[in-house]
Amino acid sequence: IAGITQAPTSQILAAGRRMTLRCTQDMRHNAMYWYRQDLGLGLRLIHYSNTAGTTGKGEVPDGYSVSRANTDDFPLTLASAVPSQTSVYFCASSEQSGSSYEQYFGPGTRLTVT
Amino acid sequence: GQNIDQPTEMTATEGAIVQINCTYQTSGFNGLFWYQQHAGEAPTFLSYNVLDGLEEKGRFSSFLSRSKGYSYLLLKELQMKDSASYLCAVSSNDYKLSFGAGTTVTVRA
Numbered sequence: 001i002a003g004i005t006q007a008p009t010s011q012i013l014a015a016g017r018r019m020t021l022r023c024t025q026d027m028r029h030n031a032m033y034w035y036r037q038d039l040g041l042g043l044r045l046i047h048y049s050n051t052a053g054t055t056g057k058g059e060v061p062d063g064y065s066v067s068r069a070n071t072d073d074f075p076l077t078l079a080s081a082v083p084s085q086t087s088v089y090f091c092a093s094s095e096q097s098g099s100s101y102e103q104y105f106g107p108g109t110r111l112t113v114t
Numbered sequence: 115g116q117n118i119d120q121p122t123e124m125t126a127t128e129g130a131i132v133q134i135n136c137t138y139q140t141s142g143f144n145g146l147f148w149y150q151q152h153a154g155e156a157p158t159f160l161s162y163n164v165l166d167g168l169e170e171k172g173r174f175s176s177f178l179s180r181s182k183g184y185s186y187l188l189l190k191e192l193q194m195k196d197s198a199s200y201l202c203a204v205s206s207n208d209y210k211l212s213f214g215a216g217t218t219v220t221v222r223a
Contacts, residue, residue, distance in 0.1 A: 031209065042201065042215040043157070050209075058210070090156060096209050102147060103211060105156035 002026055004106035006091050012112045013081050021076045021109050023091030031094045032074040033103065034058075034066060036087040043090065049074055050096065081113045116140045116212035120202050125220045126192055134187045134217045136202035147211065148176050148187045149201040157201055161187070189219070197221045 007022045025032065034046040035058075045058030049068040063085060065077045074093075078085055088110050092103040117139040126132040138146070145164040149157040163169055163178035163185060175188040189196055199216040206212065 033210075035213075040215060043203075043211075043213040045210060045212075048210060059212075094209070101205070101209055102159040102162060104159070107156050 004091055004093055004104060006089075006106040006109050008109060009107070010110040010112075012114060013078075015081055015083060015113055017081050019078045019081055019111070021078075021089055021091075021111070023074045023076070023106060024072050025074075025091075025093040025104075025106075026072065027093060027095075027104065028071060029093035029095045029104070030071070031096050031101075032068065033092040033094075034064070034074070034076045035090045035092065036060065036085075037090060037108075038087050046076065046089075081111075083113045085111065086113045087111060116204055116206065118202055118204055118212060118214035120200075120214040120217045122215070123218045123220070125222060128192055128194060128221055128223050130192050132189045132192060132219060134189070134200050134202075134219070136185045136187070136214060138183050138185070138202070138204045138214075140183075140204050140206060140212070142207040143180065144205040144207050144209065146176075146178055146185050147203040147205065148174075148185075149203060151199045151201060151216065153198070160200075192221050194221050194223070 004025045033048045035043040047066040049055045091106040094101045094103040120136045148160040151157040161176040173190045201216045202214040203211040
């Protein structure tokens with residue numbers, strides 16, 4: 001069982017370019033999340049999806065968009081990358097039922113915008 | 115909104131005990147999580163508290179006081195592999211997590 005996979009592992013991107021970070025989970029979790037992690041700031045929620053077909057904005061959504069066409073996939077798109085979007089991006093998923101809703105994280109994508 | 119505070123760094127000796135404190139102010143509360151994150155890796159789940167008291171899981175224990183907005187993670191019999199960042203996260207009523215900035219623990223021989 002792979003859990004959560006993310007692609008690419010790392011990427012260097014020119015400012016102004018469009019980029020989609022991929023995230024796939026095989027645990028059939030209903031909820032998925034995208035975070036960015038920056039030194040000294042911890043993990044900040046970008047967007048989330050409680051179930052396939054729905055999405056919501058997190059703490060830092062500007063410049064990012066997401067879609068949730070099915071249970072397994074939750075891609076994050078940067079429409080026009082800027083240097084401030086240089087960060088490590090983590091995708092996570094959880095099952096929102098009872099007490100079992102801890103989030104499981106993917107390995108991360110390290111993105112550098114130049 | 116959420117405000118979550120934890121110390122930036124802590125250092126301890128192999129075999130010792132370290133306590134990482136976390137204080138929070140939140141609008142809505144549905145539980146508190148602790149995660150461990152080794153450098154260059156993803157966070158992994160350690161513990162979850164929703165009721166007041168101590169939850170023990172092997173060498174790690176986590177405590178919660180909802181009235182004080184306070185939690186701690188206790189790491190006993192420290193090992194070199196425990197050197198990592200420890201993240202405190204609070205769940206609001208809609209299951210979303212807000213994370214503290216993390217505490218980097220360095221274990222020295």
